[in-house]
Amino acid sequence: MGNRPSASKKTAVVQAPQTEASGSGIVLSEELQTEIVQDFQNKVLKEEWEKRQKSILVASNQRIAMDEKRREDLENKLEAWRKGDDNIQKNLDEQIDGLKARFADAEVEIIFDVSKMEKKIGSAPEFGDGSACLDLRAILTDCYNKEKDIRLCDIHVQAVEACTKRVISS
Numbered sequence: 001m002g003n004r005p006s007a008s009k010k011t012a013v014v015q016a017p018q019t020e021a022s023g024s025g026i027v028l029s030e031e032l033q034t035e036i037v038q039d040f041q042n043k044v045l046k047e048e049w050e051k052r053q054k055s056i057l058v059a060s061n062q063r064i065a066m067d068e069k070r071r072e073d074l075e076n077k078l079e080a081w082r083k084g085d086d087n088i089q090k091n092l093d094e095q096i097d098g099l100k101a102r103f104a105d106a107e108v109e110i111i112f113d114v115s116k117m118e119k120k121i122g123s124a125p126e127f128g129d130g131s132a133c134l135d136l137r138a139i140l141t142d143c144y145n146k147e148k149d150i151r152l153c154d155i156h157v158q159a160v161e162a163c164t165k166r167v168i169s170s
Contacts, residue, residue: 132164136163139156
């Protein structure tokens with residue numbers, strides 16, 4: 001009863017001291033010694049396992065916090081980039097609108113000037129039936145479509161210019 005465990009009957013055998021070097025004179029049974037060692041090892045293993053679990057949890061929490069910070073940083077950078085991109089797009093749209101307006105103004109001005117010249121000169125001169133230098137123009141167009149460097153088409157440009165001068169002169 002009392003403080004003794006009722007299920008286990010481990011005993012310590014007390015023996016009389018045999019020699020002075022033997023120690024306290026208490027000898028534990030082999031089974032009790034094994035249980036004490038196992039309890040101690042289990043306690044040490046449990047403590048080590050708990051330390052390992054704590055370190056894993058701490059590392060995991062740190063990793064999660066770093067990932068969250070990185071995500072927030074990336075979101076902030078993305079938002080800043082979007083704001084900058086919106087400003088750039090707005091500036092480009094304004095430039096395009098300005099250029100379209102200038103083009104429309106120039107187009108109206110050219111049409112007006114051409115109509116003034118037609119009234120002054122009469123009708124615009126006509127050069128052939130519209131098929132003049134057609135084959136050279138087709139070759140030039142084909143060259144522009146095929147070549148990435150348009151300087152390679154300079155010889156065709158010169159041929160079209162020469163043909164045009166010839167048609168206008170005649």
